[in-house]
Amino acid sequence: MFESHRTSINVLNAWSESQEELHETQPVSPRGTRKCVKTKKKRRKQQRGEKRSVSAPQLCTEDAFPANGDPKEAKYRPDEPIVRGIFQIGKKSHDVVLTATRVTWTSIQPESPTADRDVKKQEEYVELKDVFAVKVKRRRSAGQQMGGTLLGITLFQCKRKGLKLKDHAIHLNNLSVDHCEIWFKTLKEILNGFKNRPKSLKVFVNPTSHKKEAYKIYLDEVAPLFKLADIQADVTITERKGHALSILKECSLEDYDGVVCVGGDGSVAEVAHGLLLRAQMDAGRDTDSIFTPVQAALPLGIIPAGSTDVVACSVHGKRHAVTAAMHIIMGHRQPVDMCSFSSMGRLVKFGFSAMFGFGGRMLALAERHRWMPPSQRREFALIKTLANLKPEECELSFITSRGTEEQTKAEPNRDGGDICVDDSWQTRQGLYLNVSIMAIPCLCSMAPRGLAPNTRLSNGSMALIAVGNTSRSEFIKHLKRYSSTNNQFSFSFIETHTVKAVRLRSRSQGSWADEEENEECDSKNTPIISSEGTHPWNIDGDLVEVPSELLVRVHPQLLTLFGADMEEADESPVKCSCI
Structure with a gap:
């Protein structure tokens, strides 16, 4: 899906060893990982020969996000898809869409002869104005400082409960380096557009x-x-x-x-x-x-x-x-x-x-x-x-x-x-x-x-x-x-x-x-x-x-x-x- 966006080996290695990483020492279920990859291949076969409904993935430029950090004033419409892909969230595979204002994900449910096609799929989302960090997620063994198996990316959301605010992690699991790189860079570009946030x-x-x-x-x-x-x-x-x-x-x-x-x-x-x-x-x-x-x-x-x-x-x-x-x-x-x-x-x-x-x-x-x-x-x-x-x-x-x-x-x-x-x-x-x-x-x-x-x-x-x-x-x-x-x-x-x-x-x-x-x-x-x-x-x-x-x-x-x-x-x- 993202073949046209492959970068050189040097760039990929530099990105893989960046500091934007979240380390996970506990293993992820291999069965869940295979399911995510299998579902992704199946979806590609279904879309083969068909015209894609969204534009090719692209990185956000400074012109796309104004100095005041308001995505609504960007060249992208708030509901215009920028990047789309498949990630494993929890134990299920999801169709995930990134726009200028939010990340939306919908569970992928295989069709069956007895399935009710009129049932609307459950859609969840997080507003980007509530996201304060995005990190690369890796699994490392005890004592390992660099490298590790790529698991995906993680979004960190600010959630309100009454008067309290707390951080909440949303894990988007995918083993593809190219896939995660495009999402990571695009999300970082959007989050950097919020100029009121101190650095x-x-x-x-x-x-x-x-x-x-x-x-x-x-x-x-x-x-x-x-x-x-x-x-x-x-x-x-x-x-x-x-x-x-x-x-x-x-x-x-x-x-x-x-x-x-x-x-x-x-x-x-x-x-x-x-x-x-x-x-x-x-x-x-x-x-x-x-x-x-x-x-x-x-x-x-x-x-x-x-x-x-x-x-x-x-x-x-x-x-x-x-x-x-x-x-x-x-x-x-x-x-x-x-x-x-x-x-x-x-x-x-x-x-x-x-x-x-x-x-x-x-x-x-x-x-x-x-x-x-x-x-x-x-x-x-x-x-x-x-x-x-x-x-x-x-x-x-x-x-x-x-x-x-x-x-x-x-x-x-x-x-x-x-x-x-x-x-x-x-x-x-x-x-x-x-x-x-x-x-x-x-x-x-x-x-x-x-x-x-x-x-x-x-x-x-x-x-x-x-x-x-x-x-x-x-x-x-x-x-x-x-x-x-x-x-x-x-x-x-x-x-x-x-x-x-x-x-x-x-x-x-x-x-x-x-x-x-x-x-x-x-x-x-x-x-x-x-x-x-x-x-x-x-x-x-x-x-x-x-x-x-x-x-x-x-x-x-x-x-x-x-x-x-x-x-x-x-x-x-x-x-x-x-x-």
Whole structure:
């Protein structure tokens, strides 16, 4: 069938020894192989002398597949057969047809006098947009490194099951070298037309994340998939806090199609901040004044390997490393809003969320007891902060967002005045136990509906949640509702707004660290929050010292993540045992 497409012996040998191989050490049933060859010969006899219904097999050229990777815009019609042949799939022989958009196979059933010719043959297919790799399949003996018996080719498909993504292999068995070569080259040409799929990635792995399992997760679950998809990964195992940030400031980003972070929310926040800071540096933006930031040059992929992974859950809907890796491999992209945090006219950092009051105090206390195991440290900080629950006297100003697509108009202003043109600030003064500002839903296992369920990934706004002064018991009721189906904001002391800018001024005198020093004179560590007149903020799980005022602005679609917008995470509610 493919005699006109035979190539020279040298080309065939080079193709046979290529790296695009899938090794199989277990033998395939000889009976099944003979059946496939016999059926193929029978079909050739039936077609002898008849005009073929499809054009001769041909390799796809670059003109056939445009730069955007959309096969529908190619010179081939989506339903036009490009290559056709017979393969053994499972235990049966199939007539397989390749078009610009899919691979379709139909079981070959020999006719018999009693067969019902009107029965439609069962047809199966796989969309090429869901295929991320094609490999040559060989059988090798134990210890054999090269060569081996050709078995056929294997397609690797990205399959969805609920919120999870997983890889699925489709084996097309055929012993003909010529036959498999044409199919392999044609499929590779089509798959290379999907330009959104990365081929080179910069990977940062935080080896200390959660239970120090991040690097093992990457090696066992992510790296094999990257290798299967022919993705070159430049891996850096971070050695200290700020290591990834320093590399992103200096490395050549032109060599990569994306950046990947394997770790928890703190690692993700550092890499995201590094990408955006590098973008401002390349654009010559002055971050010492209020400015309009530019978008990051590369998308960011997040492999969840932390304790809560709220950013990964918000984007993928699931804490699942394989799902995150498949989103990266398939090139799925989701723009997300981010915040800029500024104080005294200078940029503090970029981030997704922030908490002041209870959230900041709890994180500061946990950081002072890093000698404890992580889970024990978190529970200790939570219980002690609840025991010493105190409100903060604040002046809270904000600008409401009137539309989901409305963007903040900014102008430089060094004196800290209004930054939004034609908008008015609303101001509240009083005692607050906690103030949360979030640009994403912040889904996690303990808050399956999200810490900020009324916001989305890219609606151009932030959720402002201000918890006023109340009793300890009422505040605990509010916290417990995050893990239930009840509305956690249906309390008289809670105020929520959809905003695009927030300014918070703390009127509390002195430093909270001084209070803690007086209460814990026997502390094993020196307090981290020790600067006079500063207050602890929890920005994406990172403790940040901020003077009396912090300005938060949302910037629509400032960063692109590998993933998809999930409305709800498929996580069962997990209640915190210490509340």
